[in-house]
Amino acid sequence: MLAAIVFAGNLTAQTVDKADLLAATEALVREERPSLHEIAAVVEATEAQAGTWTDAPVRTYEQQLDNDLIAAACRLRADRVSIPTALDFAKDHEAWGLAVDFAIRGKRPWPEVLGYVDSWIASDPSATDRPARKLLIRSWADEDVRADVETMVAGTNALAARAGEYLIGAWVESAEDAGVTDVAAYETFFDSLINSSTGRDQLAIRIHTLLRRSQLGRNVNAELLTLVEGLQENVPSRAVQPLYYAFQPGLATNEEQLAFYDGLLRTIELTEASAKTIRKIQDQKLKFE
Numbered sequence: 001m002l003a004a005i006v007f008a009g010n011l012t013a014q015t016v017d018k019a020d021l022l023a024a025t026e027a028l029v030r031e032e033r034p035s036l037h038e039i040a041a042v043v044e045a046t047e048a049q050a051g052t053w054t055d056a057p058v059r060t061y062e063q064q065l066d067n068d069l070i071a072a073a074c075r076l077r078a079d080r081v082s083i084p085t086a087l088d089f090a091k092d093h094e095a096w097g098l099a100v101d102f103a104i105r106g107k108r109p110w111p112e113v114l115g116y117v118d119s120w121i122a123s124d125p126s127a128t129d130r131p132a133r134k135l136l137i138r139s140w141a142d143e144d145v146r147a148d149v150e151t152m153v154a155g156t157n158a159l160a161a162r163a164g165e166y167l168i169g170a171w172v173e174s175a176e177d178a179g180v181t182d183v184a185a186y187e188t189f190f191d192s193l194i195n196s197s198t199g200r201d202q203l204a205i206r207i208h209t210l211l212r213r214s215q216l217g218r219n220v221n222a223e224l225l226t227l228v229e230g231l232q233e234n235v236p237s238r239a240v241q242p243l244y245y246a247f248q249p250g251l252a253t254n255e256e257q258l259a260f261y262d263g264l265l266r267t268i269e270l271t272e273a274s275a276k277t278i279r280k281i282q283d284q285k286l287k288f289e
Contacts, residue, residue: 018065021045025072029079039080046073046089053095055123070095078102096120100133110141128156132166139173146174150192159197161204161238168193168208172216186216204239211242221252221260228263235267240274244281261285 016024025042028034050073051066059067070093078086083106090098099116117137121130132152135145149171153159159167171189180186190209197205210220210227224247235243243264249257261281268274268281 016045016049018049018069021049022065022069022072025069025076029072029075034080039076042076043073043081046076050089050093053093053098053123055094055096067095071098074098074102078105091116094119094123096123100137104137110137113137114141128160129163129166132163132170135170136166136173139170139177142177144174144178145170146178149174150189153192153196156196157198159193159201159205161197161201161208161236164193164197164201164205165208165238168205168212172212183216183218186213200233200236203233204236207235207239207243207246211246214246214248219248219251220246221248221256225256225260225263228260228267231263231267233267234269235264237269237271237273240268240277244277249284258285 021042025046028038028042046069050069051063053067053070054063056063070090074086074090074095077083077089083102087099087102087106087108090096090102096116096119100113100120103113103116114134114137117130117134121127121134124130135149135152138148139145149167153167168190172186175186175189190213193209194202194206206227210223214220224243228243247257247260252260261284264281265278265285268278270278
């Protein structure tokens with residue numbers, strides 16, 4: 001595909017179909033050692049052809065194609081040129097979520113990063129995960145955001161899993177920075193998060209709190225075993241790795257480990273996102289059979 005597009009230096013914004021350009025860009029991102037000529041040609045073409053990011057839950061084919069092309073062009077620039085060029089490209093095309101990511105990767109000052117977050121929030125005020133991520137970033141900037149996190153949690157009874165994940169990180173970061181060691185304070189917060197959600201979101205948030213409790217030194221193996229044995233649905237994809245890493249094999253018998261890994265394999269849906277973790281689980285299980 002790439003050879004058909006980048007041919008003898010004749011790649012131009014006017015002659016290359018945008019879907020083909022996307023394929024060429026993604027191919028260069030995957031290629032181990034692409035030529036500088038190919039990189040330069042595709043960078044130039046994406047600069048000319050990429051449109052503006054569409055931040056809406058429903059997109060036309062053309063809008064989604066533009067979004068995919070912008071994202072791939074940013075990855076190409078970050079991996080093959082420089083992170084600042086990826087950040088500039090994201091800003092130029094109003095891809096504010098990508099701008100946040102590359103600003104963090106590029107270690108830009110926190111006020112600058114938070115400025116991109118504000119633009120990201122403004123582009124879709126209905127997205128509840130964005131204010132939650134802002135609180136997480138503020139906590140990385142050494143602000144104590146616990147009160148703001150608790151206010152957000154108290155203000156909803158349908159907290160989405162991704163927002164919950166950000167809020168866990170923000171509250172724990174601030175608590176640790178403040179030197180909080182009271183186990184009950186953490187447990188109270190985790191319970192409030194779980195109770196603020198429902199369904200699969202609640203399951204994912206519960207799993208993320210179990211991971212945090214495990215990382216804080218608590219043995220949550222018994223709760224994990226009970227959880228996986230009682231699951232009547234697939235584990236949400238974003239909760240697969242946290243569930244796996246929350247379990248502490250060194251504190252479990254062989255029988256408990258086999259029961260846990262068997263339970264995981266029964267409930268994890270095989271997707272591209274979960275495939276790597278499933279292989280890890282299978283490898284772990286083989287050690288105890």
